[in-house]
Amino acid sequence: MLETSNVVKITESPDHFLLQIEPLEDNSTAHLKKWLQESQKFIKAKMEVYGGIYFKGFNIDSAQDFETIAQEIDPNLCDKHPFNCSTRTWHTKYTCEVANPDTKKSLVPKGMHNEDAYVGYIPETIMFYSLEPAIQGGETLIADCRKIYRELPNNVTNKLSGKIIINKLIVHEDVLRVNSRIPKDFEVIKELGKSHNSQETLRLSENLAQFSFEIPAVIKCDFSNDPIWFNLLHIAHYFSYNVYIDTWFAYQRRKGFLNKAKAILIIGLTFLTDLKYLVKNFMNRDPENPAFLSEIGNYYVSDATKISLFDRIQISLAIWKSTAAVPLEKGDMVVLDNRLTSHGRMPFKGRRVVLASIGSLTSVENFTASG
Numbered sequence: 001m002l003e004t005s006n007v008v009k010i011t012e013s014p015d016h017f018l019l020q021i022e023p024l025e026d027n028s029t030a031h032l033k034k035w036l037q038e039s040q041k042f043i044k045a046k047m048e049v050y051g052g053i054y055f056k057g058f059n060i061d062s063a064q065d066f067e068t069i070a071q072e073i074d075p076n077l078c079d080k081h082p083f084n085c086s087t088r089t090w091h092t093k094y095t096c097e098v099a100n101p102d103t104k105k106s107l108v109p110k111g112m113h114n115e116d117a118y119v120g121y122i123p124e125t126i127m128f129y130s131l132e133p134a135i136q137g138g139e140t141l142i143a144d145c146r147k148i149y150r151e152l153p154n155n156v157t158n159k160l161s162g163k164i165i166i167n168k169l170i171v172h173e174d175v176l177r178v179n180s181r182i183p184k185d186f187e188v189i190k191e192l193g194k195s196h197n198s199q200e201t202l203r204l205s206e207n208l209a210q211f212s213f214e215i216p217a218v219i220k221c222d223f224s225n226d227p228i229w230f231n232l233l234h235i236a237h238y239f240s241y242n243v244y245i246d247t248w249f250a251y252q253r254r255k256g257f258l259n260k261a262k263a264i265l266i267i268g269l270t271f272l273t274d275l276k277y278l279v280k281n282f283m284n285r286d287p288e289n290p291a292f293l294s295e296i297g298n299y300y301v302s303d304a305t306k307i308s309l310f311d312r313i314q315i316s317l318a319i320w321k322s323t324a325a326v327p328l329e330k331g332d333m334v335v336l337d338n339r340l341t342s343h344g345r346m347p348f349k350g351r352r353v354v355l356a357s358i359g360s361l362t363s364v365e366n367f368t369a370s371g
Helices: 030-036 041-050 061-072 143-149 156-161 172-182 185-197 241-254 257-283 309-321
Strands: 008-012 020-021 052-055 089-090 095-097 108-113 121-123 124-134 138-143 164-174 198-204 208-216 218-221 298-301 323-324 331-336 341-344 353-358 361-363
Touching: 008 061, 030 041, 030 124, 041 052, 041 331, 061 089, 061 124, 061 353, 089 353, 108 138, 108 241, 138 143, 138 331, 143 309, 143 341, 156 309, 164 172, 172 185, 172 208, 185 198, 185 208, 208 323, 241 309, 309 323, 309 353, 331 341
Parallel strands: 020 052
Antiparallel strands: 008 020, 052 331, 089 095, 095 353, 108 341, 121 361, 124 331, 124 353, 138 323, 138 341, 164 208, 164 298, 198 208
């Protein structure tokens, strides 16, 4: 046991890098809430060291219970983030499903990312709660962003240390109206962009707006001198090379020849889907169709530093070297420092209902560019 407490068991797990907290006897939400109220300084300090906490074995039985616990950890939860381009199913004011509730399986993993790391304001924390685990798979993936930086080859870190990434994010205004309830008025949209540190907001068409965000490629936080890898440069805009890599390593985790064969098959099918998409996009491009818009925008380094495909693949490999899987059971939750820990999801079968709660937003201007 790492720490002594007469209420909870606090340990480090050999299976992941998060601090793990379990009940000793009383696993009720009320008991956990009381302990959290008395342990605010402890939680804050341990989040900075471990990058997150895994609450395992508590009887967090509903979305409302999850929201209650989340508010003890961060009293200033965010109920809507206008640039989080996925429209979500909300259970309570501050909890929403991470995916379409009708999705019964996914053969590919959800790639690793820091929530909203492509815009000017990001959540300091993000929390996930398992309401209904999948029949098979669906583990929550976590990666230590400080370790990712250490795993990167020098040629990549030298290119990006101290650099600023520009993100040109094109958003269909329907998304803004759903997520923020703002009117279809460009002056209001421009003010929204300004309030989230968009350096320039342009009207591209009747339905499309473009925002320009500046994000440090590598950051330092006030509580850590370690460089922190904080960007989405590894995510492909067109051909899904990062999905191919993610799929291979996800199925490698399950071990065995059949899983390797399955990974190769899924990668091949994903490649064909990409090819069809590119042909369709080239032959009949409709810029007004939200399906043709990148959810994370168009990234490039401000001083025109060239980031090659090989560089991006090396970034993906470093991420997987720094990744662990947390098999959330019903009622379990994880709390992640969104700056220190990126997250994703393993492939799954069966209905999987995981809720998220987004912590208070902070400006990327509060980060120090490392390098």
